[in-house]
Amino acid sequence: MAKLLVQKSGPLNGIVDISGAKNAVLPLMAAALLPEETCTIDDVPALQDVRVMEDILTSLGAKVEQKEPHVLEISVPGELANVADYELVKRMRASFLVMGPLLARTGSAKVHMPGGCTIGARPIDLHLKGFRALGAEIIMRDYSVEARAPRGGLVGASVYLDFPSVGATENIMMAAVLASGTTTIENAAEEPEIVDLANFLNKMGARVKGAGTDTVKIEGVRHLHGAYHTVIPDRIETGTFMLAAAITRGEVLIRNVVPDHIKPISAKLRECGVIVEVADEGMYVVADRKELTATDIKTLPYPGFPTDIQSPFMAFLATVKGPSTVIETVFENRFMHVAELNRMGADIKVSGDRALVKGGARLEGAQVIATDLRGGAAVVLAGLAAEGTTEVSEIYHIERGYENFVEKFRGLGANILRIND
Numbered sequence: 001m002a003k004l005l006v007q008k009s010g011p012l013n014g015i016v017d018i019s020g021a022k023n024a025v026l027p028l029m030a031a032a033l034l035p036e037e038t039c040t041i042d043d044v045p046a047l048q049d050v051r052v053m054e055d056i057l058t059s060l061g062a063k064v065e066q067k068e069p070h071v072l073e074i075s076v077p078g079e080l081a082n083v084a085d086y087e088l089v090k091r092m093r094a095s096f097l098v099m100g101p102l103l104a105r106t107g108s109a110k111v112h113m114p115g116g117c118t119i120g121a122r123p124i125d126l127h128l129k130g131f132r133a134l135g136a137e138i139i140m141r142d143y144s145v146e147a148r149a150p151r152g153g154l155v156g157a158s159v160y161l162d163f164p165s166v167g168a169t170e171n172i173m174m175a176a177v178l179a180s181g182t183t184t185i186e187n188a189a190e191e192p193e194i195v196d197l198a199n200f201l202n203k204m205g206a207r208v209k210g211a212g213t214d215t216v217k218i219e220g221v222r223h224l225h226g227a228y229h230t231v232i233p234d235r236i237e238t239g240t241f242m243l244a245a246a247i248t249r250g251e252v253l254i255r256n257v258v259p260d261h262i263k264p265i266s267a268k269l270r271e272c273g274v275i276v277e278v279a280d281e282g283m284y285v286v287a288d289r290k291e292l293t294a295t296d297i298k299t300l301p302y303p304g305f306p307t308d309i310q311s312p313f314m315a316f317l318a319t320v321k322g323p324s325t326v327i328e329t330v331f332e333n334r335f336m337h338v339a340e341l342n343r344m345g346a347d348i349k350v351s352g353d354r355a356l357v358k359g360g361a362r363l364e365g366a367q368v369i370a371t372d373l374r375g376g377a378a379v380v381l382a383g384l385a386a387e388g389t390t391e392v393s394e395i396y397h398i399e400r401g402y403e404n405f406v407e408k409f410r411g412l413g414a415n416i417l418r419i420n421d
């Protein structure tokens with residue numbers, strides 16, 4: 001099993017280029033099942049999750065070709081299968097996103113219950129609520145879900161999401177683009193990845209309005225055509241490198257960033273005394289000028305503070321002066337990294353949905369595990385600030401979602417090495 005060896009490094013210094021967003025590209029790839037013509041997606045990050053989605057699309061009958069290192073061409077040359085392979089689906093929750101496009105295009109879809117990081121119960125009831133509203137019959141059997149459109153196809157409807165779920169908003173949007181009539185998703189997720197998906201769908205000839213607000217309207221069309229689209233930059237990778245600069249008290253220029261997408265992270269880092277400055281060439285994060293102090297964070301759906309940055313931010317908070325409270329409202333089991341950070345000398349106490357971080361810790365290298373994708377990033381960040389060597393195992397979590405993770409950190413002067421045990 002591969003491991004990461006991380007040693008105290010810093011201050012990190014230099015330039016890092018952000019990759020296309022994992023959470024944007026996965027729904028875009030699923031959406032490429034919708035038109036009868038070829039779609040081209042640019043700035044696709046080379047990630048394990050992208051490979052899994054490629055395999056799922058291929059198993060359904062799509063042709064996925066890598067044209068250049070970051071360019072994928074996706075087409076559906078013949079009939080699409082409507083059953084997604086269990087072995088693939090269980091590896092990644094986002095694989096459930098093929099359900100909407102399959103239902104829209106073939107009239108039925110059978111997908112196993114999805115896997116992914118164990119950060120919470122992660123049900124799919126809101127996805128199914130949307131499909132049902134569009135007229136689909138849902139049959140749950142063992143660990144699979146089957147959806148069948150009515151004889152005349154899906155029919156536009158109003159759907160209220162009890163929680164602004166990112167995946168449910170995306171899946172319902174994709175199911176609705178070929179439905180007859182208009183679909184309205186209320187209390188929709190507003191994440192930038194939703195806007196990216198809407199832009200891609202509209203380039204195919206769909207009529208999606210309001211993406212990025214809490215009400216998304218989709219006027220169904222009969223036919224979609226091929227489209228070319230460039231993935232938005234990864235705001236979570238951006239946040240991770242902002243925190244890498246902060247925790248090592250370094251100075252980093254981050255390029256390929258949409259500053260609007262990371263406003264809550266910038267705001268919170270500024271509250272701690274980190275300088276975040278947007279320039280033409282990218283975003284400067286400077287943390288070497290004064291003593292950094294604590295702040296409280298509370299995760300929320302966008303435009304609130306992203307849950308995916310909660311654990312990396314907590315690693316940083318463990319090192320600054322003063323106590324902070326971190327409240328997690330999006331997932332119910334997203335403090336798994338706390339035990340690992342405490343193993344490295346942090347003093348963090350969890351009580352229900354909140355973690356109390358004492359701050360001012362003198363971190364020590366230890367043997368830790370990447371508990372999940374972002375929790376893995378958190379222990380690596382802590383390792384950069386810890387005395388001695390931190391050995392991170394189960395790094396497949398990290399490799400699911402960060403492109404060239406080690407190379408990018410090394411490029412900034414981090415002392416980090418990937419080894420095969």
Ligand code: UD1
Nearest residue numbers: 023094122123124125126127163165166167168308330331
């Ligand atoms: C996406 C992101 C993930 C991020 C999360 C929240 C992708 C591939 N992943 O995940 O990185 O952490 O958004 O920003 O884009 N829920 C329900 N019923 C449902 C669906 C969700 O109760 O049918 C709940 C979940 O259990 C969770 C909350 O809603 O507590 C948020 O989940 P959701 O927004 O759906 O996250 P994902 O789309 O899975």
